[in-house]
Amino acid sequence: MNERDKEMARAVEGAAATALRVVFERIEQAAQQAGRCSSQVRLVAVSKTKPVSVIKEVYEAGHRYFGENYVQELIDKAPQLPGDIKWHYIGHLQSNKAKNLVANVPNLYMVEGVDSTKVANYLDRAVAGLERKPLKVLVQVNTSGEESKSGVEPSECVELARHVNTQCPNLEFSGLMTIGMPDYTSTPENFKALANCREEICKALDISEEGCELSMGMSSDFELAVQMGSTNIRVGSTIFGVREYPAKQQ
Template sequence: MASVDAVKALRSVLQRVHQAAERSGRRGDDVRVVAVGKTKPISLIRQLYDAGHRRFGENYLPQDIIWHFIGHLQSNKAKSLLAAVPNLAVVEGVDNQKIANHLDRAVASIKREPLRVLVQVNTSGETSKSGVDPSGCVELVKHVKMGCPNLEFSGLMTIGMADYSSTPENFKTLSNCKVEVCKAIGMALDQCQLSMGMSGDFEQAIELGSTSVRIGSTIFGPREYAKKR
C-alpha cells in the first residue's frame, strides 16, 4: 500500500508543479521533478519507476534512470562515484574548484561523455551549509567553463534552510546569481538551470524561477534513519 501511496503522491506533486509553473508564466514541462527516496526501500522507488518516472536522486535502478547526485561531494570520492554509477547524469553540488578539478580528471580517466554539473551556492549564509558564497559564484562558474573541459556547466543549485525550507530571499539570491553568471559567460538565461525548492517550498521556488525541484518526503514520507544505540 505504501508504494501505491507514493505513486499517488508523485501525481499530486506533478499537478502542483504544473500549477506553480503556470503561475510563473511557464509550462509544467519546463520544471524537472527529481524524486529523492533516500533511506527508502528499493521496492518503493521501483514502484515510481514502473509508473513512468525517470529522474531520481538514487542509483538503484536501470540504466535509463537519469540520476542526480545531490549535495556536497568529497573530492576523493569523485572517481569512485563515476565508476560506480555509469548512468550518472548530473552532479548538483560543485562548490569549489578542487571538486571541479577532481570530477574533470575522473571523467577523463574513464573516457565517458562530459558530465553536467550545477554549481552549489550558499544563499542562506549558514556556516553549516556547503556552497560557494554568492560573491564567488561567477569565478567558480568561469573555472568550470574554462578550466574543466570534461564538465558541462548546466546551472546553479541551492539547499534550503535547516528545516529544508527556504525563503524568497534565498531564491531571489540564486536568481540574481544566474543573471550575473549568464552575463559573465555569455550564456542564454533560459539555458541556465536553477535547482531550488524541496518538499516544503517547491511551489514558491518554481514561481521564483526554479527549473528543477527535489522532492523527497512529500512523495515518500519522512526519512527513516537507523537509531543509534
C-alpha cells in the same frame, strides 16, 4: 517478510505513485500561476534511505529522474535499477569520492553540488578516465549564509562557474543549486539570490539564461520555487514518506 509486512509494503509503494502524481499536479498549478509551462520544470524524486522496491514503483509510474545524497547508497542502488534512470547526486561531494561515484554509476546524469575548484577538478579527472560524454554539474551556492551549509558565497559564484566552464573540459556547467534554510524551507530572498547569481554568471560567461538552470525548491517549498523560476526541484519525503536514517552514512 510475513504477509502483514508485505501488505504494508504494497501500501507504501502505492502511496508513492499516488504522491508522485499529486506533486506533478501541484507543479502544474504553480507553473500556471507564474505564467510558465510545467515542462520547463524537472522533478527529481529524492529517494535517499528508501528501498529499491519503492523506487521501482515510482519508476514504473513513468518517472526517470531520481536523486541520492550519499555516494555509497547511490552506488549500491544504481545497479539494481534500470539503466535509463537519470541519477542526480545532490549536495556536498567529498573530492576523494568523486572517482568512485563516477566509475560506479554510469548513468549518473548530474552532480548538484560542486562547491569548490578542488571538487570540480577531481570530478573532471574522474570523467576523463571514462568513455562518456561530459558530466552535467551545478554549482552550489550558499544563499542563506549559514556556516553549516555547503556552497560558495554568492560573491564567489562567477569565479567557480568560470573555472568549471573553462578549465574542466569533461564537465558541463549547467547552472546553479541552493539548499534552503535550516528547516529546509526557503524564502523568496534565497531564490532571488540564486537568480541574481545566474544573471551575473550569464553576463560574465556570455551564456544564455535558458542554458543556466536553477535547482531550488524541495518538499516544503517547491511551489514557491517554481513560481520564482526554478527549473529543477528536488522532492523526497512528499513522494516517498518520512525518511528513516541508519546510525551513520557516508
